[in-house]
Amino acid sequence: MASPAAQRSGTNRRAQFGVFAGYLLASAGAAIGALLLIVSLLRPEAFAGLRTMASDVTASVGEAGAAGRVGTSNFFDAIAGYYEAGSKNAQMKEEIAIARVKLAEARALEQENEQLKAVLGLAQDERKPVAIARLIGSTSVSARRFAYLSAGRDDGVKVGMPVTSPMGLVGRVLEVGRTSSRVLLLTDSESIVPVRRATDNVVAFAEGRADGSLRLRLLTLGVNPLEIGDVFVTSGSGGMFRPGIAVAMVTELNDDGGIARLLSNPAATDVVLVEPVWQPEAVAMLERPPSGPTEQGIEEVAAALPEPPVSPPPPPVAPSGAAAPDE
Amino acid sequence: MEKLNPTARRDLFGSKINRDHSPALVYGVPWLSIVLASLVPMLPVIAPAPVVPPLAFMFLLAWRLLRPGLLPLWAGFPLGLIDDLLSGQPLGSSILLFSLTLIALDLFELRFPWRGFWQDWIVAAVLITLFLLLSAVFSAARLDLLHFWLLAPQLLLSLVLFPIIVGVVVILDRMRLLRVRRID
Numbered sequence: 001m002a003s004p005a006a007q008r009s010g011t012n013r014r015a016q017f018g019v020f021a022g023y024l025l026a027s028a029g030a031a032i033g034a035l036l037l038i039v040s041l042l043r044p045e046a047f048a049g050l051r052t053m054a055s056d057v058t059a060s061v062g063e064a065g066a067a068g069r070v071g072t073s074n075f076f077d078a079i080a081g082y083y084e085a086g087s088k089n090a091q092m093k094e095e096i097a098i099a100r101v102k103l104a105e106a107r108a109l110e111q112e113n114e115q116l117k118a119v120l121g122l123a124q125d126e127r128k129p130v131a132i133a134r135l136i137g138s139t140s141v142s143a144r145r146f147a148y149l150s151a152g153r154d155d156g157v158k159v160g161m162p163v164t165s166p167m168g169l170v171g172r173v174l175e176v177g178r179t180s181s182r183v184l185l186l187t188d189s190e191s192i193v194p195v196r197r198a199t200d201n202v203v204a205f206a207e208g209r210a211d212g213s214l215r216l217r218l219l220t221l222g223v224n225p226l227e228i229g230d231v232f233v234t235s236g237s238g239g240m241f242r243p244g245i246a247v248a249m250v251t252e253l254n255d256d257g258g259i260a261r262l263l264s265n266p267a268a269t270d271v272v273l274v275e276p277v278w279q280p281e282a283v284a285m286l287e288r289p290p291s292g293p294t295e296q297g298i299e300e301v302a303a304a305l306p307e308p309p310v311s312p313p314p315p316p317v318a319p320s321g322a323a324a325p326d327e
Numbered sequence: 328m329e330k331l332n333p334t335a336r337r338d339l340f341g342s343k344i345n346r347d348h349s350p351a352l353v354y355g356v357p358w359l360s361i362v363l364a365s366l367v368p369m370l371p372v373i374a375p376a377p378v379v380p381p382l383a384f385m386f387l388l389a390w391r392l393l394r395p396g397l398l399p400l401w402a403g404f405p406l407g408l409i410d411d412l413l414s415g416q417p418l419g420s421s422i423l424l425f426s427l428t429l430i431a432l433d434l435f436e437l438r439f440p441w442r443g444f445w446q447d448w449i450v451a452a453v454l455i456t457l458f459l460l461l462s463a464v465f466s467a468a469r470l471d472l473l474h475f476w477l478l479a480p481q482l483l484l485s486l487v488l489f490p491i492i493v494g495v496v497v498i499l500d501r502m503r504l505l506r507v508r509r510i511d
Contacts, residue, residue, distance in 0.1 A: 022400035026430050029404030033422030040417035041467055047418040054412035062369035139415025140367065140374035141381050141481075143466040143474065146415045147373055187375060189469040210474040212375025267373040 045175070052177030055148055059180035062136035063150050094268070101167055101246045101263050104231035108198040108244045129273040131155040135170075135266060136180070145188035145208065147171065147266060151274060152179045160240060160283060162275045167264035168246030169193065169234060170272055185266055186247070187212050195247050196235040202226070203235055204257055206247055214248045216257040226250050226258045239282025242275065339501065346506035356503040357390045357398055358406070360496070365410040376477050377463075380485035382492070383410045384458050385451070387425060389489070389496040391432050392447045403429045420465040424458055444490075451489050456482060 040046050133151035151157050153176050163170045163183050171185040184191050187208040195216070196203045202225055204216045216232065218224065230250045236243030248260035277283055336344055364382035372379065387406060390398055403426030410421040435450065442450075459478055463470065 023430065023433075025399075025401035026403060026426050026433075029401050029407075030423055030426035030430070032404065033407060033419045033424075033426055036419030037417055037423055037465060038419070040419055041465070044417065044467065050418070051412050054409075058366055058369050058413065061366065062371065135373055137369040137371060138373040139413075140370070140372050140379040141377060142415035143377055143463045143468045143470075143478075144415040145375075148369065185373075189474075190467075210376060210468070210471070210477050262375075265375070267375065269373070 048175040051182070052152070052175050052180065055180045055182065056152070056177040059136055059148060059150060059177075062148060063134065097263075098166055101231070104198045105233060105244060105246050108233045111199070112244055129275050130161060131157055131274040133157075133272060133274060135183070135269060135272055138185070138266070143210070144190075145185040145212075146174065147183045147185055149173070149181045149183050149272070149274070150179070152177045152181045154178055155274075157181050157274050158277075160277050162241045162245070162277070163272050164245055164275055165264045165266075165269040165272045167269065168248075168262075169241065170264055170266050170269060172240065173274065186214060186262060193241065193247060194235045194237040195232040196243075197226075198231045198233045198246075203237075204232065206232065206260065209259070212262070213251070214260045214262060216248070216250065216260050218257045224253060224255070224257070226253055228253065228258075231263070232260060236278060238286065239279035240277055242278040340504045341506040343506065345510055347508045347510050348504055348506060349508040352503050352505065352507065354397070356499055357394070358402075360499055361386045361390070361406050362409055365406070365413060368413045368415065377481050378484070380481065380488050381455070381458060381462070383414075384421075384425070384428070385455065385485065385489055385492045386496065387428070388432075388451050388454060389493045391429065392442075392451065393493065393496055394500065395432075395436055398429070400429055400433060401426075403427070415466075416462060417465060417467055420462060423465075424461060428454055428458070447493075448489060452486050455485050455489070459485070 036047075131151040133149050133155070136148040136150050138147040139145065147170075149157070149163065157173055157176050159173055159176055161173045163172060169186060171183045171188075171191065173181050174184040175182040185208070186193060186206065189208050189210060191208040193206045194203065195206045202218065202220070204218045206214045206216055209215050216226070218226070228250055232247050232250070234241040234243055234245045234247055246263045248262055250258045251261045252259035336342060340348070361383050364386045367379055367382050370379075383406070387398070387402075403424075404422055407422035407425035408418075410416075410425070411418045414421065431454070432450075439446065459482055460475075463474060463478060468474070
């Protein structure tokens with residue numbers, strides 16, 4: 001429809017001024033927007049405080065809905081997920097899927113166990129999750145893949161902590177608010193996780209792809225050893241994720257790796273665990289600006305590292321003439 | 328009295344006797360509907376890819392095309408800010424795009440003051456396409472060809488949904504003008 005007559009200024013000076021001021025304010029708004037955009041592209045963490053405040057305010061709305069979301073994979077399934085029909089079937093399917101993942105994880109653990117047995121004196125501590133929370137929602141409009149979590153600083157969540165579900169790794173915490181936090185999902189294009197094959201030591205990087213799958217880039221050159229159906233678990237390099245969390249299963253092969261399907265589909269995840277960072281010292285060391293080791297840096301890292309295991313003194317070099325007692 | 332026209336004392340928005348429009352509703356409903364549409368990321372949907380249409384932007388377009396002059400020209404800044412805080416885009420992306428859209432629509436309206444359904448839809452289609460493409464470019468995600476292919480379903484869904492959004496805005500527009508304020 002046509003503009004109301006009041007909007008057309010004609011020869012009315014006052015109206016002309018109003019229209020001019022409107023354009024001026026709108027252009028100023030656009031200019032401020034452009035500036036903010038440049039700042040947030042250069043420093044992505046710049047407005048984290050504002051964002052987490054907003055998510056804290058709105059999280060309570062999302063939490064009510066999150067409780068009803070079960071066993072779904074996409075938008076339309078999410079709607080269908082609210083109906084009771086077929087829930088039993090879905091539950092059994094989920095159990096089988098969990099069992100499969102657990103089997104793969106167990107194989108990985110078995111192998112890891114063998115490796116660990118070789119290294120004596122390594123204390124294996126039981127790690128408790130920091131918090132148990134729900135995934136409230138996700139940025140389903142944007143090209144980025146973030147999810148909102150219903151736990152924040154008050155629950156002990158800190159930036160960088162891994163988020164897992166019974167099915168495997170979901171992502172890691174990116175920004176923390178008081179009662180909610182923002183999670184970088186594995187499928188975001190900025191997310192890279194070091195992984196290895198569950199059955200042996202083929203290592204790779206799992207990068208997020210836009211369509212919700214992962215791209216596996218092998219670190220070794222040569223013949224591609226992957227096969228469809230291989231399960232990848234976290235390798236523990238980088239120190240952020242503890243080793244042996246299930247990540248993805250290979251569905252497609254290509255030249256330098258493959259395309260893998262996420263094992264813990266975040267859409268089907270109801271409750272997630274926030275785990276502590278596996279080796280905070282290593283992560284702190286990696287985040288140090290790459291200016292080469294400084295005296296102070298070396299001291300800091302040395303202070304943060306646990307006491308090195310006391311190695312047994314080297315066996316005394318027996319004189320060639322003396323025979324060992326049991327000989 | 329019964330001989331009088333029965334609509335003389337009532338109209339679409341309620342009784343005309345002793346009742347008037349409420350300014351809070353008249354000016355508040357458009358803002359409220361766009362802000363609520365910005366809360367879409369808090370829906371319990373964990374999407375594996377961008378699938379949900381940019382509802383806040385579509386509500387802004389629908390209100391602006393249906394009721395020009397109701398939203399001030401500077402509305403892009405506050406509405407874009409709220410959208411940015413939750414959408415996952417870098418802060419500033421929606422502020423910039425919302426502001427530019429409002430300016431563009433104002434200039435467009437000077438040229439075409441009288442429009443029909445199809446013209447509105449075409450304008451909205453062009454603007455939604457630009458919005459989705461530029462949002463993807465601004466999103467700081469590493470873009471490849473696959474990414475733009477994935478925008479296609481979201482774009483098609485948005486275009487098909489736009490007339491429905493306009494329908495919703497029409498209903499909200501009637502609610503907006505309900506005579507609820509009592510005149511003493």
